[in-house]
Amino acid sequence: MKQDIYNHFHQDEREFVDRAWEWIVNAGTYHETKLTDFLDPRQAFIVQTLVNRHPDVQLRLDGGYDTAERCRALIAPDYRDLSEEDMGIKVLSIYSGEQKFLSLEHGDYMGSILGLGIKRSKIGDIHVLDNGCHTLVCEDISTFLDINLNQVHRIHVQSEILALDSLRTHQVSLEQMEITVASLRLDAITGDVFRLSRSKVLVPIRAGRCRVNWKVEEDPSSSLKEGDMVSMQGFGRFKVLEVGGMTKKQRQRIKIGKFV
Known part of the structure; x- marks a missing residue:
């Protein structure tokens, strides 16, 4: 990695820059395709910036819906059609019959999911709804979460894996x-x-x-x-x-x- 690229990013970001550049080089040189976990907007910006430096590589960012904050990145050779590629995203619907369930917040759901040993990068946006929560998750851990997520902040919950077209979002307040x-x-x-x-x-x-x-x-x-x-x-x-x-x-x- 050239020093002039490092100069555009914080020192703490260099490890991610190195990994992202490796994905891009592999796509351009070895015709590999890389589907990342969920990236935050800063990481997505870094990947987009690096892809722009390579003439033979393209990028698709998708978080499961149009205005998603956290997105998965699909990095591939420029001749691939990425529009119909499966981005491996599912909706985890979390619900409960308990009255206290209505008072749960974003951090409660996040804490319970991470408490199962799941990395933050496997989780996309979390939408707290009036009667539950819809969370975007990587498909490869969706079944594990569905089976093992039984409690959120001491409240017993149930869950269900849904397709993306069943996603319900909430307006940021x-x-x-x-x-x-x-x-x-x-x-x-x-x-x-x-x-x-x-x-x-x-x-x-x-x-x-x-x-x-x-x-x-x-x-x-x-x-x-x-x-x-x-x-x-x-x-x-x-x-x-x-x-x-x-x-x-x-x-x-x-x-x-x-x-x-």
Whole structure:
């Protein structure tokens, strides 16, 4: 891998860059086809960027529905028709008759699935519904989950494997809030959104637990801009919806959309 390619990515991403480049070289040189597990948007961006550097390789990204956040990547020689290829995605429907089931959240389902020893990359988007949950999963682990997922946050559940055309999605809900900060620094905005003091918000950022647009950001002084997506492990995520004017005290007005 050439150093100029590395320069475009964070040092922590080099291992994934190397793997992705190997998939691409194998497709272009040895006519191999690679179907990845689910990638987050940052990983998908890296793969797309590398595919663009190889004239004999093409890419298909598919997460099971049009607006999927997490997608599987199909990397293949440019002469293949990928439009009808099976992307190996199933819907795991999770449901229960218990009343407490209605209060379960995204993290509850995710925690129970990962607790079975499943890697995060095997799971796509999770849609919490009024009467259950539809989760996109890799086909190769769908039967295992169907058999072994019997409990979510101490609530007994049942499951069923469905085809993609049975998928039900939910609209992402954003809780809007307006804050004023001294600057557009990552630590200033993140601290206000999650109600953390400056000293407490620095810890997860410097520990690599904060991502901006799905890329690890360890510099607390880095600036955010309109449209940026910020997530911090253990706290949640938010989007910078609008950067407004200044207050009389010369503080920046910002509109935030917090994912709930």
